Structure formats: C-alpha cells, structure tokens
Amino acid sequence: MGLSLKQEEMVQFLEELKTPGENFTSMLWGTIYADMSDFQNHSLASQMIARAGAAGVVGSLDGAFCYIGLTDQSLYVVAVDSYNTSSITGTFAVPFTTITSLKTTKGLGSQTVIIDCGKPITLTVKSTSIGTNIKDQKQRMADFLTKIEALK
16 A cells, blocks of 8 residues: 655644744655654643644554654644544644754655654654655755754
8 A cells, every 4th residue: 555645735724833923844754753742741742732733642653653843943743544544633833942852864765854842742754655646755855963962
C-alpha cells in the first residue's frame, strides 16, 4: 500500500494549526515518535497541545505519518492516521524558546531530528516523495534541516 499523503492537506492542516501572524518557511512530511501521554502530564507540553487545539490526543505516536511546518518562531506537527491520512490523530506546536536540546543524525535517504522540550520528540524526514503527491520533498527536507540546524 502506497502513502496517500497530499500536499493540499499538508498545507491546509498546518495553516489551520499555526498561530495568526506566523508564516511557514518550511513544510514537509515525515514520521513522528512521541508519547503524547507524557506530554499531557508535562505542563509546558500541555500548554503547547492546548494552544494547538489537539483535544483528545493520548497514547503513542510511534511511527505515525505527519506533516511538519516551521515558522520563524515554532515547529508545528500534524500527525495523521496511517490508513486514512485525511484523519488527524494529533497536533502540537513547539515554540523554539522551549527547545532545550536538538540532535540530528543522517540515515540512508533520511535524517532524524531529536528535539527535547522537556520530553523527547523524534522526527524522521525522508528525501523521497514516492507514494505521495508532495512535490519537491528532497528540497523541502534540505530547507527544513538547514533551518533546524540553525537552532542548535
């Protein structure tokens, strides 16, 4: 089964999530590894989730497909159901001011970003668009990594 991630939904979901006045400098797809129950019990992350309108997010997002967006101030993530990518399973925002550490590691055709904002969030981004209609994923990944590396 191929991915059915769609560029139009990526833009729509991320635009609906972002804070008014912010503009995206980067949007791409990836996978997320995070335990949302940990985040809900952590005051900072609970504020982030509430601010981003992710009511009812519980459990693990291990390996969930997601859309990732960067503004000049925050990282936004919209996790989607693996079988119905039109269905959102979780959303949150991480203001850059809350990031205490950031690490990137290279893989074959992918890179992993581990963000610590009190609890770890792991994002894996791939350079391929195979199975999606998201154009220029390789360039999107390069732009995202340049911007995220600048936060170190």
